[in-house]
Amino acid sequence: MTDLTDTRVVTVERIPIPEAVDAPDAGIFLEVVRIANAVCLEDAGHDYLREEAAEVLGLWQDQQDWTQLGFAAMRGDEVLGAVKIVIANEPETSSVEFDLMVDPPHRGQGLEELLLAEVEREARDRGFGTIQTWTLHRPHSTGARVEPSTGWGSIPADDAQTRFQLASGFTLEQVERNSVFDLTGDFGGVERMLAEAEEFAGDEYRSLQWTSPTPPEHVDGFAHVISRMSTDAPAGGLVVEEQHWDAARVERRDARLKAQGLTVSVAVVLHVPTGRIAAYNELAIGEDGAGATQQFGTLVVKEHRGHRLGTIVKCANLLRWREIAPGSPRVSTFNAEENRHMLDINEAIGFVPASYAGAWKKVLSS
Numbered sequence: 001m002t003d004l005t006d007t008r009v010v011t012v013e014r015i016p017i018p019e020a021v022d023a024p025d026a027g028i029f030l031e032v033v034r035i036a037n038a039v040c041l042e043d044a045g046h047d048y049l050r051e052e053a054a055e056v057l058g059l060w061q062d063q064q065d066w067t068q069l070g071f072a073a074m075r076g077d078e079v080l081g082a083v084k085i086v087i088a089n090e091p092e093t094s095s096v097e098f099d100l101m102v103d104p105p106h107r108g109q110g111l112e113e114l115l116l117a118e119v120e121r122e123a124r125d126r127g128f129g130t131i132q133t134w135t136l137h138r139p140h141s142t143g144a145r146v147e148p149s150t151g152w153g154s155i156p157a158d159d160a161q162t163r164f165q166l167a168s169g170f171t172l173e174q175v176e177r178n179s180v181f182d183l184t185g186d187f188g189g190v191e192r193m194l195a196e197a198e199e200f201a202g203d204e205y206r207s208l209q210w211t212s213p214t215p216p217e218h219v220d221g222f223a224h225v226i227s228r229m230s231t232d233a234p235a236g237g238l239v240v241e242e243q244h245w246d247a248a249r250v251e252r253r254d255a256r257l258k259a260q261g262l263t264v265s266v267a268v269v270l271h272v273p274t275g276r277i278a279a280y281n282e283l284a285i286g287e288d289g290a291g292a293t294q295q296f297g298t299l300v301v302k303e304h305r306g307h308r309l310g311t312i313v314k315c316a317n318l319l320r321w322r323e324i325a326p327g328s329p330r331v332s333t334f335n336a337e338e339n340r341h342m343l344d345i346n347e348a349i350g351f352v353p354a355s356y357a358g359a360w361k362k363v364l365s366s
Helices: 027-044 053-060 111-125 160-167 188-201 216-227 247-259 309-324 340-349
Strands: 010-014 066-075 078-088 095-102 130-137 171-182 205-211 263-271 276-285 293-300 330-336 352-363
Touching: 010 111, 027 053, 027 066, 027 078, 027 095, 027 130, 027 352, 053 066, 053 247, 066 111, 078 111, 095 111, 111 130, 130 160, 130 171, 160 352, 171 340, 188 205, 188 309, 188 340, 205 309, 216 247, 216 263, 216 276, 263 309, 276 309, 293 309, 309 340, 330 340
Parallel strands: 095 130, 293 330
Antiparallel strands: 010 066, 066 078, 078 095, 130 352, 171 330, 171 352, 205 263, 263 276, 276 293
C-alpha cells in the first residue's frame, strides 16, 4: 500500500506525450498505459478492454478535434496513478471528460483526491462547469446497489470506485452494460438473423462493408451518421455536446486509426431512395490480432429505426470479421441499459454481460 507519509514527496506532474513508444521520454506514458490496463482488470474482472501502448499513443497524439492531456502522481520516478482529461474542440463545449486511474496496490491512500483536484482545477481554468467520468464494475455482485437517474441498471454501492465518486460529489447518470460475443462459436444464428432482417428491411435498404479508410464516395455520408451519435444515442443525465463532422474529420480519424495500428471493419446500410447511410457498426482490433475485438460505434439514425437495420449491420460485420481477424476470441461492446432495443439485438445474437460501467457527472461550484 502507498504510504503518503513517506519522506519522498508525492508530486503531480504533466504527462509528456512522446513521439513514439520507444522514445526516450516515453517512460511515464508507458507506465500510465500499464496502470490503465491494471485498473480495467481489477475493476471489470477481465482483460477484454486491454489496450496496447501504440494504440493509446495514437489517440493521445490526435489533438485537432480533442484536447487531450494528462497528469501523473509521482513519487520520485515511480508512477502511482494518473488522470487523462479530454475536451472536445467544439465552440459549444461546456464539460470535461476524464479517466482517473490509480495503480491498484496504491489505491485509497489519497492519490485519487490529488488527481481529481487537477481535473477540477483544469476545468475551472478553462471555464467549464461540468466534469464527467466512468467507472467499471464486475457483474453478479451482491449487496447494496446505486441506480442512475435514468432508472435503468445499477452498480454495486460498496465498490471502492462507487464510494469515491459519491463522496466526491458526483451523481450516477447512466449505467452501461459491457457485453461480449464468442467469436469461436457457431455462427448459424447470426447468419439466420441477418437473412431475416434483410428480408424484413426490403429493397429500400442495401448493406455494404469496407475496411478503414473510408471509401471516398462514402466519406460525406459517414461523417453525417457519426455526427448523429452525439444526438441520437441515449445519454441519460450526462452532458453530451453535439459533435460536428465533415469529410476532413473522417479522413483525420481514419489516419489516426491507422497510426494506432488498428484494423477497423465498417458495416453500413444505405437508404436506397436517398443514398444516405442509415445505420453503421464498427469492429476494431490491434496489430497482433489475438486480443479481444472492440466494437466502436453502432447507430441507427432515428428516422430509419424499426426496419431491423441494427441487426443487419451487427450481423453482417460479425460474419465479415471471421475472415479479417480469425485469431480474435471475442467481441466486446458497451450499450446503455436504457437502450433496450440494441440490447435485445445483442442478446439475440449471443452477447452476454461481462461487466458494467457507471457514468458520473459533477457540477462544479462557482
